[in-house]
Amino acid sequence: MRTSEKQRHSRLGRTRAAAAEAARKPDSALMLDPDAEGSGLREWFASLSEVTSTAAAFGTRFHLPAAATGRASKGITRQLRRHGFRAVTDPESSSVTKDNHLEVDEQTRARNWGARLAAIKATRRDTARSFH
Numbered sequence: 001m002r003t004s005e006k007q008r009h010s011r012l013g014r015t016r017a018a019a020a021e022a023a024r025k026p027d028s029a030l031m032l033d034p035d036a037e038g039s040g041l042r043e044w045f046a047s048l049s050e051v052t053s054t055a056a057a058f059g060t061r062f063h064l065p066a067a068a069t070g071r072a073s074k075g076i077t078r079q080l081r082r083h084g085f086r087a088v089t090d091p092e093s094s095s096v097t098k099d100n101h102l103e104v105d106e107q108t109r110a111r112n113w114g115a116r117l118a119a120i121k122a123t124r125r126d127t128a129r130s131f132h
Contacts, residue, residue: 020036029099041076041079051084053086058110059093060096073091088124089116092113
């Protein structure tokens with residue numbers, strides 16, 4: 001692993017640990033998902049061999065410029081491609097508040113994205129059937 005990747009992974013690990021620690025504070029409004037301290041995407045990707053399938057990636061971030069917050073969905077898409085997945089759509093990010101709730105209208109946008117993915121899947125399934 002290159003030095004910059006090591007630094008990035010180290011920073012991400014601290015961020016995850018810091019979030020868990022912040023959520024445990026008595027005055028915290030953050031609610032930690034029960035599985036948040038378990039295995040994450042990095043561990044899942046490390047366990048994968050080459051895959052031949054399709055995928056789509058999404059993430060959440062604060063409503064600030066992507067240069068300031070990063071876009072996990074882009075990194076996830078890169079990892080998916082490295083493992084043999086073919087992205088069926090561009091990565092998507094939904095904006096969340098500081099309390100980790102979706103911003104206004106983000107739930108509708110996320111549902112629309114999911115509906116587009118379902119339509120892509122249905123179209124590909126119908127196409128595949130027509131060749132058999």
